[in-house]
Amino acid sequence: MYIKSEGDRKPRAAPPEPTRRRLSIILTAADMEPAPTAEQSAEKSLWIFGYGSLVWKPDFQFTSSKVGFIQGYSRKFWQGDTFHRGNERMPGRVVTLQEDYDCCTWGIAYEVCGEQIELSLQYLNVRESVLGGYATKIVNFYPQDEGPSGTIMALVYIATPQNPSYLGPASEEDIAAQIIVSSGCSGHNIEYLLRLADFMRFFCPEAEDKHLFQIEEALIAILPCFYSPDDPLAVLC
Numbered sequence: 001m002y003i004k005s006e007g008d009r010k011p012r013a014a015p016p017e018p019t020r021r022r023l024s025i026i027l028t029a030a031d032m033e034p035a036p037t038a039e040q041s042a043e044k045s046l047w048i049f050g051y052g053s054l055v056w057k058p059d060f061q062f063t064s065s066k067v068g069f070i071q072g073y074s075r076k077f078w079q080g081d082t083f084h085r086g087n088e089r090m091p092g093r094v095v096t097l098q099e100d101y102d103c104c105t106w107g108i109a110y111e112v113c114g115e116q117i118e119l120s121l122q123y124l125n126v127r128e129s130v131l132g133g134y135a136t137k138i139v140n141f142y143p144q145d146e147g148p149s150g151t152i153m154a155l156v157y158i159a160t161p162q163n164p165s166y167l168g169p170a171s172e173e174d175i176a177a178q179i180i181v182s183s184g185c186s187g188h189n190i191e192y193l194l195r196l197a198d199f200m201r202f203f204c205p206e207a208e209d210k211h212l213f214q215i216e217e218a219l220i221a222i223l224p225c226f227y228s229p230d231d232p233l234a235v236l237c
Ligand SMILES: N[C@@H](CCC(=O)N[C@@H](CS)C(=O)NCC(=O)O)C(=O)O
Pocket: 049, 050, 051, 052, 053, 054, 055, 057, 081, 084, 085, 094, 095, 096, 127, 128, 131, 132, 134, 156, 157, 158, 186, 187, 192
């Protein structure tokens, strides 16, 4: 099943060969854990959909994960961040979801079972809501390569325009310029952008995301030193 993604459908040019380090970071998040045991299957489970840093840094225990998408939203670098990727004087820019009927947003859904549920929600409440300004919502998640019958209800964290850190729309060039000068407790804002772009290139090559890749292109145009065919993150790591 393929839902029209943001922008055009044509696959992008073949991505640069991923270096082992970059792909190993992304694979950690997307690695399929062993099938749940019978006891786990009998346990309660919750699915959590990630579309920003959660696709490459979930940092909570989960039982399984699936790459896929949610419908009716587009991913935008419209949320300010004064902790993880910025500070009060120079807020960074991280992603949130904008309601957009014709679009879908790709990411990873993580299944948490049993005690993983409370532990993951406690952790994400601090990381996403307390420190990030995100609120929770329940959405339908469509796993890659599964039909409509495979739809899964998932929890997602969205930063609405009502939260105090919301920055709203800006040109991709201005967003790139803000990302270049921002860094916070979790690292540089450039890393946040490039790891998300890497995830999309390697796990969702068919799912165009114009906003994300235009920001990446604008950043590379400003700082060509940050982009070498083998590892754009070399300078940061
Ligand atoms: N809720 C989105 C965005 C999450 C996100 O990027 N949140 C920021 C909070 S401002 C974060 O956790 N950053 C951690 C980091 O940048 O390493 C997701 O599902 O991935």
